[in-house]
Amino acid sequence: MPSNPPATRTRRTARAALLVVAVAVALFVLLGQLTAVLPVGFWSPVLSVLALQLPMLLLSIVRDTFGSWNIVVAALALAVGVLTLRRRSGRRRLPVAVAALSGTALLLTLITTTVQVFSVHGATGDWFVFSPASPAKAAGRGPDRTVIYATLGGQQLKADLYLPKTKAAAPLVVSIHGGGFISGSRGPTPYTGWLADQGYAVLDVDYRLATATRHTWNTADADVGCALTWATAHASQYGLDMDRVATFGGSAGGNLAVNVAYKADAGRLKPSCGTAAQLPKVKAVIGSYPVVDMTASVPDSAYGGQVADEYVGGSPVRYPERFRAVDAANQIGPDAPPTLILQGSRDHLVFSGHTKAFADRLTVAGVPHRYVELPFLEHAYDQSSVGIGTKATRALMLPWLRKYVGS
Incomplete structure (x- = not known):
């Protein structure tokens, strides 16, 4: 045997x-x-x-x-x-x-x-004991409309509209995607459809991305401003209340959410289409792990250096004036709207120390704000699942919007 x-x-x-x-x-x-x-x-x-x-x-x-x-x-x-x-x-x-x-x-x-x-x-104030309920992707529903808000340099720029089920004009949240200014696109996230369900219209926008030969440091925020002028021109058609506007984004989108809002409210934003007179006053800003200090972030990591090379065109030593134009702290002024900032403490791309330093600058300037650091979370912690980072962001952003934008 x-x-x-x-x-x-x-x-x-x-x-x-x-x-x-x-x-x-x-x-x-x-x-x-x-x-x-x-x-x-x-x-x-x-x-x-x-x-x-x-x-x-x-x-x-x-x-x-x-x-x-x-x-x-x-x-x-x-x-x-x-x-x-x-x-x-x-x-x-x-x-x-x-x-x-x-x-x-x-x-x-x-x-x-x-x-x-x-x-x-x-x-x-909420308990999120086990999250996400499922490890599967949970981005949410698709948009109600997709529009072309401009054609610039031969490129069609599109935006997705998520509309609430209400007959009254709804406050508008402009959602700006991340991707290091060199990648990414509009698309359903755990926030877009969810915000519409809470009574907010959402305009999820694309903007021109940087390449090795096209540096968009001076056009990305202008493109988002262009989308805002489109929203003003079509407010009555889609039921948008342009007196109640907020900007929201993560990573590169967080940088643009801050810069667009601060520049628009200070009268310094020049949209790439429409007119400056069509720009609304932004009432609130929400930024998740935002790239608020690109100058400091460049030497932190290899990817940070690559982003700077393509977005800005080189290093802070070579182009100090360009970096001053994109660093969010340089946009702070007396008209800056209330700003909510969320940051993962173990972000290996946008270091939490830089984001906290920006929040400290807001304190010195007297800008209403709140900085929340989420322990042990990485960059882009909320991109593909309704985990604890996403739930925390939702739980914090909704009262922020209701307080400063209304509902």
């Missing part, structure tokens, strides 16, 4: 494959948690190499997308290791590795999740 029958070999092969998968899962969760708990400065050697920084950002964003589900996957990996250890076998190194890796990952995930839950409760 064979000492190692086929059925036994099959079970051993399946068990080994399961352990390998468990190791991979445990490593994924553990590395994601290490990028959350270790200080941003610890990763400077990684951030200085584009081929390393981008995978690190992707790993951390996936971690934030999974949110509390990281606890589940780490616990499953731990269970595989523990159950395999209980079997009588002389080869125990892999099960021990699985148990050790997944156990450490599970402990770190429990710590970071608990801190996030209590921190967000302190900021919002």
